[in-house]
Amino acid sequence: MTSEINDLSFSVVSIVEDVLQQHSTRSSDVALVPQIVEESSLRRYEAAGWLREMIGVSNGRDFPTDPSEEDFRLGLRSGIVLCNVLNKVNPGSVSKVVEAPDDVVDGAALSAFQYFENIRNFLVAIEEMGLPSFEASDMEKGGKSVRIVNCILALKSYSEWKLKGENGPWRYGVSMKNNFGMRKPFLRKNSEPFVNSISRDPLRDITSTDQPLCSEGNGDSRSINALVRSFISERKHDDIPNVVESVLNKVMEEFQQRLSIQNEMMKSCSKPIPEDDSSCETVVPFQQCDVTQNEEAEENSPSQVVEQNFQRTKSEHYEEQEILLKQQKHIQELKQTLNTTKAGIKLLQMKYQEDFFHLGKHLNGLAHAATGYKRVLEDNRKLYNLVQDLKGNIRVYCRVRPFLPGQKPTGLSTVEHIDEGTITIRLPSKYGKEGSKPFMFNKVFGPSATQEEVFSDMQPLVRSVLDGYNVCIFAYGQTGSGKTFTMTGPKELTEESLGVNYRALADLFLLSDQRKDTTSYEISVQMLEIYNEQVRDLLATDGQPKRYPLD
């Protein structure tokens, strides 16, 4: 990259060299001018002829046969001819040649970038091959074709040497003895044509170093000083102001020209850049081919880049700070939310603790109440059973069966009166003159008493059974008086006609179920028949009713 910049950068040495050449010619050897011009033209024709041979017809026309210096320069300005010829001599030297449209010959329609792209690549390849080079700026103005011609003729010589099979060491020495600055067989540096025209030893010492003779570096300053001192020592003092003026004018002219080119290139490069690879190449050459522009432009570019980088870094820093501030704000909000949630949870915990405390108190109260209730219940049972005892352990009830259908009163005895616990029977034949006698019972049920009324007086005894008391209920009476009806019910049972047994058992199961949480009851049933002083098991499943032995 450094070599590319050196090749294409602004060369003060070259300018000084050209001016001094002109003054040298003017002042010291004016008589030689026609001869030099003629020699220069012949060499240009030779170069043009060789180029025409090498490329043939290009873009619809041949390269001019005997071109003027202007035609010669314009024909090569695009760099297409030079690159193509170079690739023919040394294939692959220029990997990519930017071609002009078919109807364009002198490359004038090409952009500044395309122009420099081809010329730059050509000069780089020429440098690598060790051939005499020229400056890209030589294509921009008239009177600069000498070095271009030298370069082309050197390339021609190289081509011929290659065609001969590369026998022996190749040397470039064609018609140099009468040319400006071409007295040395092999020329590489841009300033060497002039450097070699000076015979002073100090200058030769300087040119023997590898430092490029460009506008930068101490070596360049020494080269310029040496050139100027060498020239001045050979000139009259009166010529010196003119020479200095010419040099300065030349430098200014070159500077302005480069500045305009630079502006043109910046315009073309400032267009939107597509993202394909070829376009990327257009940016790099622009930076590299920042030819002999003013130094300010070269210094501003990096500073602009640094400024841009600084601004970008600054904006990125601001963005990062903004993000950081946002994150801190979010963290603060999260912390606040966390604190609020913590406070809420604490409040809930306190509320729950308070509720649990009240619930515990309430449960304690309930437990106390339950204990009291149990005690009260127990007392109630005791009192209840005491009432049963007071009523009498043996209770006798009397039930009067109604007349059966078709049955008529016999007149022997009649129920005269039924009271709560008294039934008065009228039987005059037996009880004398008045003929009636009252009988006392715990309770007397008349003919209209229902099954439910009869059971209601026995139900408290069933409850005593579940409290641990032994209870016996039985019916007593003559045949057909209604014992079975009262204890079991009629043959066709309904809910209303159910007898004492059914109702007592239903009541037992109901109470047992109500007390299942506190008391577990086991209920079993036996059914026996006592007839003619014999007891039989009526629920026996082995066929015959079992006969119990009576001891």
Ligand SMILES: Nc1ncnc2c1ncn2[C@@H]1O[C@H](COP(=O)(O)OP(=O)(O)OP(=O)(O)O)[C@@H](O)[C@H]1O
């Ligand atoms: N309170 C009553 N209401 C209506 N009918 C009744 C009543 N009591 C008994 N009977 C009827 O009287 C008849 C005799 O009754 P039941 O068979 O119950 O007498 P019993 O005392 O059991 O006789 P036994 O000792 O011969 O077995 C039956 O037809 C019965 O339906």
